[in-house]
Amino acid sequence: MSERESSKAHTLPAASGGHVQSVARAFAVLEVLAQANASLPLAEVAARAGLAVPTAHRLLRTLLDLGVARQRDNRDYGLGPTLIGLGERATPPLAESARPALVHLEDIAQETANLAVLDGDLVAYIAQVPSRHRMRMFTEVGRRVLPHASGVGKAMLATLPERRVREILNRTGLPGYTPTTLVSVPALLADLRDTRHRGFAIDDGEQEVGVRCIAVAVPGATPPAALSISGPSARMTDAIVKRAVEELTRAAGTLEG
Secondary structure, eight states: OBGGGTTOOOOOOOOOTTOOHHHHHHHHHHHHHHHOSSOBOHHHHHHHHTOOHHHHHHHHHHHHHHTSEEEOTTSOEEEOTHHHHHHHHHSOHHHHHHHHHHHHHHHHHSSEEEEEEEETTEEEEEEEEOOSSSSOBOOOTTOEEOGGGSHHHHHHHTTSOHHHHHHHHHHHOOOOSSTTOOOSHHHHHHHHHHHHHHTSEEEESSSSTTEEEEEEEOTTOSSOEEEEEEEETTTSOHHHHHHHHHHHHHHHHHTOO
16 A cells, blocks of 8 residues: 555454454554554544444553553553564564565565465565655555455465365455456456466555555465565566566575475
8 A cells, every 4th residue: 555545444354253342442443543643532543443432432541551552641542662562572483584585675676575474364464674765555564454455465375275265255255445356256266376377476456556566475384475565556567577576486485484
């Protein structure tokens, strides 16, 4: 996604039966605070999280007590320092080892380099080196998205047996984000076959209009993982894509699971 649209929300599949509603709501509040470019007033947090103001206030009071949220002098809310330690401990070892490769990929293409893993049925971004360009594409580290409309997602799905892919799609569905999003199972399966044949996945404006992403799966990674380079379609020319595929394939080989 572009830097100017970093607060854009993406709907994820509903949690499975038996989930605790208050926990889900608390995480919705944290996600709102994480996506905001600045601290937010109570009413804005509630609106973005889809909650009543009293409910949001009760959740925020608990989050404040736990140190995962904080309240500024102007009474607005932001993320708390306790999350820093949690985030460091939650960072997968693969993200640490991939850092030099991501730096190299950004240096070669001068576009954003990402590392993602398959987390259950979703794609989770676990490391990133943003492009040096002022207008750049990025997805927040820790964000989870559906796999069918992202380069890294399709790269990882292409490594799985078709039966498992169908099971995942049956649970997540195939919502359309743009006119080019693949929204039928046959179309996506055909795209995954092409991905396996050529050795890399392409997201050509399927997650966001005007964004092109090239991704390569990390061989043998458990859980499945993929590296990507993404940028505005106008800058991601065929020449850049060819070089990106070469460098992504080389980098993925160094991270082989």
